[in-house]
Amino acid sequence: MKAFLPNESLIPWLKDLSSSLEVIAPVDVEGEAVYQTWKGQPPALVGNTLSSPIEVLMPRTEVLFRYVQDSGRYTFDEPKVPTRIVVGMKPCDLKAVAILDRIFGSEPTDHPYLAKRRSTLLVSLNCTDPGPWCFCAIMDSGPDAQEGFDLALTDIGSGYLAEAGSAAGVLLIKGCSSGLFLEADGSHEASRDILLENARSVMAEKYGDRSVGHLRRAIRSADWEYLGRQCLRCGGCSFICPVCHCFSIADLGVPDGERVRCRDTCLLSGFSRMTNGANPLGSIGERMRNWYLDKFEHLPERTGLIGCVGCGRCDEICLAQIDRWRLEVLDERSRQQRQQHK
Amino acid sequence: MSDHDSNGSNISKRNNSYSGCSKYSGQSSQGSYLPLQAEIVDIDVESPNTYLISLALPSGVDFSYKPGQFVMVSVFGLGECPISITSTPTRGSLQLCIRLAGRITNGITDSRIGDVLGIRGPCGNGFPLDRMKKDILIAGGGSGFATLRSLINYIVDRRDSFGKVAVAYGARTRQDLYFMQEYKGWQQAGIDVSVTVDIGDEGWKGNVGMVPALIDKFNLPAGSAAICGPSVMINAVASKLMARDFDHSDIYVSMERHMKCGVGKCEHCCIGPYHACQDGPVFTYDMVKEVL
Amino acid sequence: MKKILTTCVYCGCGCGLYLHVDEGKVIGASPSRKSAASRGKLCIKGWLSGDFVNHPDRLSYPMIQRGERQIRASWDEALSLVASGLKGMGPSAVGVLTSAKGTNEENYLFSKLARAGFKTNNVDHVARLCHAPTVAGLSYAFGSGATTNPISSLEEADAILVVGSNTTEQHPLVASYVLKARSKGAKLIVADPRRTQIASLADIHISPRPGTDVAWINSLLNSIIKEGLADRDFITKRTMGFEAVKESVLSYAPEIVEAICGVPAEVLREAALAYGSADKASIIYAMGITQHTTGTDNVQALANLALATGNLGRPGTGLYPLRGHQNVQGACDMGALPDLYPGYQKVVDANARAKFEKGWSTKLPKGPGLTAVEMIQSAETGKIKGLLIIGENPMVSYPDRSSVQRALEKLEFLAVCDIFPTETSKLADVVLPAASFAEKEGTFTSTERRIQRIRKAVDPPGESRSEWEVAAELLRRLGVPGDYSSPAEVMEEISSMAPNYGGVTYRRLGAASLQWPCPSRDHPGTGIMYIEKFPIGLARFRPVDHMEPVEGPDGEYPLLLTTGRSMYHFHTGTMTRRSPLLDREVPSPFVEVNSEDASRAGLRNGQKALVETRRGQLQLEVKVSPGVPKGILFMPFHFSEAPANLLTGASLDPSSKIPELKISAARLRKVSP
Numbered sequence A: 001m002k003a004f005l006p007n008e009s010l011i012p013w014l015k016d017l018s019s020s021l022e023v024i025a026p027v028d029v030e031g032e033a034v035y036q037t038w039k040g041q042p043p044a045l046v047g048n049t050l051s052s053p054i055e056v057l058m059p060r061t062e063v064l065f066r067y068v069q070d071s072g073r074y075t076f077d078e079p080k081v082p083t084r085i086v087v088g089m090k091p092c093d094l095k096a097v098a099i100l101d102r103i104f105g106s107e108p109t110d111h112p113y114l115a116k117r118r119s120t121l122l123v124s125l126n127c128t129d130p131g132p133w134c135f136c137a138i139m140d141s142g143p144d145a146q147e148g149f150d151l152a153l154t155d156i157g158s159g160y161l162a163e164a165g166s167a168a169g170v171l172l173i174k175g176c177s178s179g180l181f182l183e184a185d186g187s188h189e190a191s192r193d194i195l196l197e198n199a200r201s202v203m204a205e206k207y208g209d210r211s212v213g214h215l216r217r218a219i220r221s222a223d224w225e226y227l228g229r230q231c232l233r234c235g236g237c238s239f240i241c242p243v244c245h246c247f248s249i250a251d252l253g254v255p256d257g258e259r260v261r262c263r264d265t266c267l268l269s270g271f272s273r274m275t276n277g278a279n280p281l282g283s284i285g286e287r288m289r290n291w292y293l294d295k296f297e298h299l300p301e302r303t304g305l306i307g308c309v310g311c312g313r314c315d316e317i318c319l320a321q322i323d324r325w326r327l328e329v330l331d332e333r334s335r336q337q338r339q340q341h342k
Numbered sequence B: 001m002s003d004h005d006s007n008g009s010n011i012s013k014r015n016n017s018y019s020g021c022s023k024y025s026g027q028s029s030q031g032s033y034l035p036l037q038a039e040i041v042d043i044d045v046e047s048p049n050t051y052l053i054s055l056a057l058p059s060g061v062d063f064s065y066k067p068g069q070f071v072m073v074s075v076f077g078l079g080e081c082p083i084s085i086t087s088t089p090t091r092g093s094l095q096l097c098i099r100l101a102g103r104i105t106n107g108i109t110d111s112r113i114g115d116v117l118g119i120r121g122p123c124g125n126g127f128p129l130d131r132m133k134k135d136i137l138i139a140g141g142g143s144g145f146a147t148l149r150s151l152i153n154y155i156v157d158r159r160d161s162f163g164k165v166a167v168a169y170g171a172r173t174r175q176d177l178y179f180m181q182e183y184k185g186w187q188q189a190g191i192d193v194s195v196t197v198d199i200g201d202e203g204w205k206g207n208v209g210m211v212p213a214l215i216d217k218f219n220l221p222a223g224s225a226a227i228c229g230p231s232v233m234i235n236a237v238a239s240k241l242m243a244r245d246f247d248h249s250d251i252y253v254s255m256e257r258h259m260k261c262g263v264g265k266c267e268h269c270c271i272g273p274y275h276a277c278q279d280g281p282v283f284t285y286d287m288v289k290e291v292l
Numbered sequence C: 001m002k003k004i005l006t007t008c009v010y011c012g013c014g015c016g017l018y019l020h021v022d023e024g025k026v027i028g029a030s031p032s033r034k035s036a037a038s039r040g041k042l043c044i045k046g047w048l049s050g051d052f053v054n055h056p057d058r059l060s061y062p063m064i065q066r067g068e069r070q071i072r073a074s075w076d077e078a079l080s081l082v083a084s085g086l087k088g089m090g091p092s093a094v095g096v097l098t099s100a101k102g103t104n105e106e107n108y109l110f111s112k113l114a115r116a117g118f119k120t121n122n123v124d125h126v127a128r129l130c131h132a133p134t135v136a137g138l139s140y141a142f143g144s145g146a147t148t149n150p151i152s153s154l155e156e157a158d159a160i161l162v163v164g165s166n167t168t169e170q171h172p173l174v175a176s177y178v179l180k181a182r183s184k185g186a187k188l189i190v191a192d193p194r195r196t197q198i199a200s201l202a203d204i205h206i207s208p209r210p211g212t213d214v215a216w217i218n219s220l221l222n223s224i225i226k227e228g229l230a231d232r233d234f235i236t237k238r239t240m241g242f243e244a245v246k247e248s249v250l251s252y253a254p255e256i257v258e259a260i261c262g263v264p265a266e267v268l269r270e271a272a273l274a275y276g277s278a279d280k281a282s283i284i285y286a287m288g289i290t291q292h293t294t295g296t297d298n299v300q301a302l303a304n305l306a307l308a309t310g311n312l313g314r315p316g317t318g319l320y321p322l323r324g325h326q327n328v329q330g331a332c333d334m335g336a337l338p339d340l341y342p343g344y345q346k347v348v349d350a351n352a353r354a355k356f357e358k359g360w361s362t363k364l365p366k367g368p369g370l371t372a373v374e375m376i377q378s379a380e381t382g383k384i385k386g387l388l389i390i391g392e393n394p395m396v397s398y399p400d401r402s403s404v405q406r407a408l409e410k411l412e413f414l415a416v417c418d419i420f421p422t423e424t425s426k427l428a429d430v431v432l433p434a435a436s437f438a439e440k441e442g443t444f445t446s447t448e449r450r451i452q453r454i455r456k457a458v459d460p461p462g463e464s465r466s467e468w469e470v471a472a473e474l475l476r477r478l479g480v481p482g483d484y485s486s487p488a489e490v491m492e493e494i495s496s497m498a499p500n501y502g503g504v505t506y507r508r509l510g511a512a513s514l515q516w517p518c519p520s521r522d523h524p525g526t527g528i529m530y531i532e533k534f535p536i537g538l539a540r541f542r543p544v545d546h547m548e549p550v551e552g553p554d555g556e557y558p559l560l561l562t563t564g565r566s567m568y569h570f571h572t573g574t575m576t577r578r579s580p581l582l583d584r585e586v587p588s589p590f591v592e593v594n595s596e597d598a599s600r601a602g603l604r605n606g607q608k609a610l611v612e613t614r615r616g617q618l619q620l621e622v623k624v625s626p627g628v629p630k631g632i633l634f635m636p637f638h639f640s641e642a643p644a645n646l647l648t649g650a651s652l653d654p655s656s657k658i659p660e661l662k663i664s665a666a667r668l669r670k671v672s673p
């Protein structure tokens, strides 16, 4: 089902939604768009946020359960799962959800993730104006959402073309106050196609040299020891990535407390260090290589999907400014130094 | 995805890809992180820093396991860590053999009879008893012997289903040898048991040296092998076995990795494309030899 | 679910970050693209800076000592005890140690509390242990003791000299700009006895024997002058005293210095050439320069180098003393120092005193007070009887732990305000629970003089309160006029009293930041300092000479122990050790040893060793590391279970009174298992 949401109806529609659901949308906080609970502000729907809304399904820290001790025995309490609707999720992040579904949904399934997944509706927003780091088109995850959304929006200037991707999505259109959505017509779809085609060609022009095959070759030929020496071990490339999902588990509190899980990063040496001190991924270079192998070799093998959706966030936040796609430091001088080191 | 098959990783690939695997609607109790509460019913000392803990699970819980599997054990407030099941499913209680290593293991052994530990599992694949040959060599070094004891006692209890069985086991000193009081029973069950220590002393009359040296003593047909211990030992034993015509896919190795979730999600235990907690901890030697 | 823009609570880089809040709890942190300092990046500590906020160990109600135990008390009871307890001892017997972790507003109020409330100038903070020599040295040389240029200015340098700073681990954001400059072709010179990550990335690595910095820095100047690389024009127009320095460095020819420092003359010459011939060269330094009995001289030697080459007042040049704590700069600015009022106005200056007496409507004490280490030492002799310690853990962070413990135990009254129980709070008569950075409003001033807001994301746990509220309440109880309802109001007072903050208001700070000096409401703030002139007119050269460290290695203690930080922990670890990931990275104390020294002691990686100095001994794990040169032991000081400062000495630099934390003679033995 398709419909048209005029610009002036966007906020009334969100109000409508927020009467029954917690609406999570990007809004301006001190000059920057971030996803948070929508409280009536104008949504900041341009560009992608630095933090992915994937945090709704995979928060940086979440309580797995609370344990309470009573005369030597414990009772456990699992947190309630809020019912949420994410509005404005970009196609790259949506593709990441598809990958996570396969990871957390494969047997044995991960209950905390799935509980949130089931109680979250996803309204995606196609990218007509990709950001400076975006290359989703190259990774086949954008600029338009293919699947996995309940409702997909495209900003076509005068308003949004809305396309339902699930029964819930149809209800999002039909169930709201009447008059908000109008009938969509062929011209809406035509402008959508033009805008998306344009976005696609912008990315192709800028990042046309990137491809999975190319990166796989780079993984094989990269000088990992050298790259490792540059890495400042900030862990950002894992924390920011909507596909990275590794986590750690810790207990906070005795005798009562919470067992929490928090997003982790395989760039840290403690991630893989074993009890006897031995580390199968002993050097930072090996760990970086593992980060890439996981995304481009192992995840595809396990899930059938490439572990990168082309959101460009890891490029943007890399503290060491490593060229993440060429896997090298580009300037002449470091190249010479590298020769000397060998 | 033109060069999907390129070998970027160290590890040879497995064939069964998950592509198009179950969607997010699956149901299983394993992926819940809520542990069972198991009561400590007995504590015994195996070596100066190792304790044997016997647990009783809540009644009515179906907890069937295989030798080689492990559980995630919690001490609430300290955390959770992977511990092999050292008992055999053919006998009653669930036993863990805990070597003091840090916070949680100390917490486990600080517990008293009647206290509860959290248990999640069983996790991992265990030894593939249906695929293993009848003649089995079992080789263990150090604390890795805990998981092998499960297999040995299983064989003792199902002796008829197995052929020639030999056990080679080594520890640092005499005091560090686990399960000494059980060797006799194993021998009585017709198992060839040979034990060695790295450092001998006056009270020790047995072998001094490394586990691989014990292999030479056995007269064993090429069958299956189960190994757990330090990498050096695994490699040395495996190469001796292959020299004796053991097929590398008949040599099963139980691997240790840093583990957090035990259900194949957290990625701590990755060995190339595999998760040691799900696809392992038991691997065939050819799957893991490059990372040993 | 919401996000709050704030400023990182760990190092002095001042990165901007969003705290992620869900159900009223901080659940994470992520970078802010708009942050002028960090521009969408964070280091691992920043990414994990929200971790400790929810920790169940947080102090949540006031406690007072009853017999052997600390029992719960009301705020009213606790605060009146603090006010009366300290007031009663008399001005010369009271001291206040404030916190570089606190906000500017808090430090200002505690500085005021000491001076106007307790009538004492005995107020100091942790800067004594890190950058007192910088304040002393650079104030003398330039007239101001702060970083001269913005961090981002490093990007434009042609050469960067990094001295005694493990930049990639301790100030990762600064390191990221160094790497940027380097990839654009800047020469990188790193001086550090250890082969740190940044040293491994350097074009030239100088590995001097610890305690010989003046010698090798002088030798660089020696070569620069000899090669005609000195900036004659700059020297003539902007500086004074060059001739004396020129004279004094004559005796530091590279060959002579090679014998003192153990650095090949060739390397010294090459470094001199790289720094001296660059059009724009910057110097970055940290604790490796300051934590010495010659700390102030070391700083002056670096200042001489920058002055002689005209590397000041332009983009890509300057001196960067890197501040360890996120607000150590601000605490200094706010006069949490025994000899300076807010805005670096001298206590001994009668005009300044008159200004503050007028502004604070009360009489103020004359003459500088005691420094932090002196306060602790006077407590041991009984001269100081009461201490108020805010957010500091001297039991772990100060040198010579046993004597610190004796001193604190000897006090008649000790009050501690902190977010977690610490080794120090355990000794306190009154413990006040404080709000963390995520639970209050205020400002921090980063190492590049950048004043930035922090914002309240969640409520403080239990009854805990912001430290500014504690200070305001104590001021009220002591009858000092002033009634503050918010940190914004405190900032208004600050801007009226401290000229360099004259134009700072919360309204202007908004989502942006200001770099001081910012003397008036219409002043845009100052990125690069000293473009036209120095605050003292002409900058001052001062000849400095090499002096052997007080405690060198000898037959009995043949090794040199130097202390420092690990990348994953902060200070005494009260916050980082409560982050599951940071704690996992470095869960336990260790000593780094060169493989030769290790094998001489019969030690292998991971084994337990006994490290002894004249002051004490510790057992801890050995890490055999190729990064540590022969003869040196390195130990981080974060761990209260193996406090490195049990081993360090408290010899002081005569001018800045910083203790010698970087060098102690030590020996190493194997512990049989």
Ligand SMILES: Cc1cc2nc3c(=O)[nH]c(=O)nc-3n(C[C@H](O)[C@H](O)[C@H](O)COP(=O)(O)OP(=O)(O)OC[C@H]3O[C@@H](n4cnc5c(N)ncnc54)[C@H](O)[C@@H]3O)c2cc1C
Pocket (backbone or CB within 6 Å): A270, A273, A274, A275, A276, A277, B070, B080, B081, B082, B083, B084, B085, B096, B097, B098, B099, B100, B101, B102, B103, B104, B105, B106, B143, B146, B147, B255, B256, B257, B258, B259, B260, B281, C584
């Ligand atoms: C499949 C498997 C089976 C095991 N079976 C047994 C057994 O039967 N008996 C036994 O005593 N031990 C067994 N272990 C080892 C046991 O899990 C570790 O000794 C335990 O995790 C240490 O936890 P701790 O809290 O006591 O030590 P910690 O205080 O956590 O730390 C000690 C060291 O272990 C590292 N470490 C922390 N967490 C883990 C982790 N999850 N996995 C690995 N290393 C970690 C730390 O980095 C640290 O260096 C097994 C491990 C695996 C993977």
Ligand code: SF4
Pocket (backbone or CB within 6 Å): A237, A240, A241, A242, A243, A244, A295, A307, A308, A309, A310, A311, A312, A313, A314, A315
């Ligand atoms: S790897 Fe980088 S570009 Fe790809 S999805 Fe992750 S953060 Fe985005």
Ligand code: SF4
Pocket (backbone or CB within 6 Å): A230, A231, A232, A233, A234, A235, A236, A237, A238, A267, A317, A318, A319, A320, A321, A322
């Ligand atoms: S973001 Fe860059 S610097 Fe940070 S861990 Fe990843 S590769 Fe290293």
Ligand code: SF4
Pocket (backbone or CB within 6 Å): C008, C009, C010, C011, C012, C013, C014, C015, C038, C042, C043, C044, C045, C046, C047, C171, C172, C173, C174
């Ligand atoms: S560099 Fe410093 S200020 Fe920036 S995130 Fe790291 S600790 Fe915080």
Ligand code: FES
Pocket (backbone or CB within 6 Å): B258, B259, B260, B261, B262, B263, B264, B265, B266, B267, B268, B269, B270, B275, B276, B277, B278
């Ligand atoms: S332990 Fe989490 S994936 Fe194996």
